[in-house]
Amino acid sequence: MSAAEAAADVGSGAGAASAAPQVVCTALAKTFPAGREALRVLDPLDLTLEAGSVTALVGPSGCGKSTLLRIIAGLERPDTGGSVRIGGDDPAAVRRRGELAIAFQDASLLPWRTTAGNVALAQRLARRPVDRERIAELLRLVGLEGFEQVRPAQLSGGMRQRAAIARCLITEPRLLLLDEPFGAVDELTRRRLNIELPPLWSGAQTTTLLVTHSISEAVLLADRVLVMSPRPGSVVADIPVDLERPRSLEHVHSARFAELTERIGALLGVDEPAGARG
Ligand SMILES: Nc1ncnc2c1ncn2[C@@H]1O[C@H](COP(=O)(O)OP(=O)(O)OP(=O)(O)O)[C@@H](O)[C@H]1O
Numbered sequence: 001m002s003a004a005e006a007a008a009d010v011g012s013g014a015g016a017a018s019a020a021p022q023v024v025c026t027a028l029a030k031t032f033p034a035g036r037e038a039l040r041v042l043d044p045l046d047l048t049l050e051a052g053s054v055t056a057l058v059g060p061s062g063c064g065k066s067t068l069l070r071i072i073a074g075l076e077r078p079d080t081g082g083s084v085r086i087g088g089d090d091p092a093a094v095r096r097r098g099e100l101a102i103a104f105q106d107a108s109l110l111p112w113r114t115t116a117g118n119v120a121l122a123q124r125l126a127r128r129p130v131d132r133e134r135i136a137e138l139l140r141l142v143g144l145e146g147f148e149q150v151r152p153a154q155l156s157g158g159m160r161q162r163a164a165i166a167r168c169l170i171t172e173p174r175l176l177l178l179d180e181p182f183g184a185v186d187e188l189t190r191r192r193l194n195i196e197l198p199p200l201w202s203g204a205q206t207t208t209l210l211v212t213h214s215i216s217e218a219v220l221l222a223d224r225v226l227v228m229s230p231r232p233g234s235v236v237a238d239i240p241v242d243l244e245r246p247r248s249l250e251h252v253h254s255a256r257f258a259e260l261t262e263r264i265g266a267l268l269g270v271d272e273p274a275g276a277r278g
C-alpha cells in the first residue's frame with residue numbers, strides 16, 4: 001500500500017461536521033499501459049452522485065469498478081480530459097481534509113497494530129481525540145467484540161473487512177467509498193451488517209458509493225444501482241431503488257425487491273433464482 005493509499009484509507013483531517021458533498025465525474029476514462037498495447041479499462045463516463053445518496057456499483061469482474069473508486073478517491077488519475085469534483089473540490093483536497101474514507105477490497109489493515117489500534121489510528125489521523133468508547137461500540141457493531149486487541153494476522157478475511165469498515169466509519173467521512181466491503185463476510189453476518197450499518201452512513205452527512213457483487217445487497221443498501229458493462233466499463237443502466245427507508249430484511253421478501261434484483265440480474269446476464277439471491 002502506498003503512502004497516499006494509507007492516508008486515504010484512514011482519512012487525515014477534520015471535517016465530519018459538514019454536509020455530504022455532491023460528486024461529479026465528467027468524461028472520466030482510464031487506460032493503463034500494458035506492454036505495447038494500452039488496456040482500456042473505463043470508457044468515458046459522466047456520473048453524478050447526489051449529496052447524501054447511496055449508490056451501488058455492480059458489474060462483471062475486471063470491468064473497472066475498483067479503478068473508478070480509486071479515481072474518485074484521487075488515488076488514480078483519470079485519462080486526460082476527465083475530472084472528478086467532490087463538493088466542487090479536487091479529490092486530493094478532500095482527502096487531505098480527511099473527509100473521504102475508502103475501504104479497499106483487501107481490507108489493508110496495518111499488520112503491527114491491533115484491531116482497535118487500527119481504528120484508533122484513523123481517528124488520530126483525522127485529528128480527533130481517540131474515543132475508546134466509540135471505537136469499542138463500532139467494533140461491537142461489526143461483530144468484533146473480544147478481538148479488539150488482536151493483530152490482523154489473527155483475524156479471518158471477513159473479520160479484517162469488518163475492521164476496515166469500522167476504521168472508515170470512525171472518522172464520519174463526508175464521502176464513503178466501499179469496495180466490496182462484505183465480500184469475505186459470511187452470509188449471516190453480512191445480512192446483519194446490511195441492516196445495522198447503513199444508519200451510520202445514510203443521511204445528510206455522507207455520500208456513499210459502494211461496489212458489490214451481490215445484487216440483493218446492492219438493492220437493499222442503495223438509492224440507486226449502476227450496472228456496468230464488461231471492460232472497458234461504462235454505465236449501461238442506472239436503476240433507482242424506490243424501496244422506503246429504513247430498509248429491513250422484510251424488503252428482501254417484497255415483490256418490488258424481486259423485480260429489481262431480477263432486472264439487474266438480467267442486465268448482468270446472471271439468473272438469480274428467487275430465494276437464492278446472495
Ligand atoms: N494499476 C494497474 N495497472 C494496470 N492494469 C490495471 C491496474 N489496475 C487495474 N488494472 C486492470 O484494469 C482492469 C479493471 O480492474 P479493476 O480492479 O478496476 O476491476 P473490478 O471491476 O474492480 O474487478 P473485480 O470485480 O474483480 O474486483 C483489469 O483488467 C485490471 O487488470
Ligand SMILES: [Mg+2]
Pocket residue numbers: 065066067105179
Ligand atoms: Mg474490484
